[in-house]
Amino acid sequence: RGAELLGxxxxxxxxxxxxxxxVEAALASGATTVVVGTLEADVTAGLxxxxxxxxxxxxxxxxxxxxRG
Incomplete structure (x- = not known):
């Protein structure tokens, strides 16, 4: 929704x-998704x-x- 609001x-x-x-919502939107922190779940595999x-x-x-970081 944020991307839509920004055009x-x-x-x-x-x-x-x-x-x-x-993560699921970001992936469903088509955005490139970066996992922050130590979250380990099936949906984060390979990200x-x-x-x-x-x-x-x-x-x-x-x-x-x-x-960079």
Whole structure:
């Protein structure tokens, strides 16, 4: 819904989620999904993950962004 409100296709969004329902919703929307924290569930298998937001940076790169952390 957030992408829709911003007028951006969900497929062009990056979602950070820490709960199974959030991961499922983000994946269903078509957004690239990153798991935050230690969540282990079937729905998180194979997804990129980060420990938390500390030290995370997002930088413009070409037509997208590079995330470091």
């Amino acid at each position: 951006v296709p969900a497929e062009e969004c990056l979602a950070f989620e820490d709960a199974p329902a959030g 990129p993950r980060i420990a938390g937001y500390d030290g995370l940076t997002v930088e413009p790169e070409g037509s997208g962004f590079r995330i």
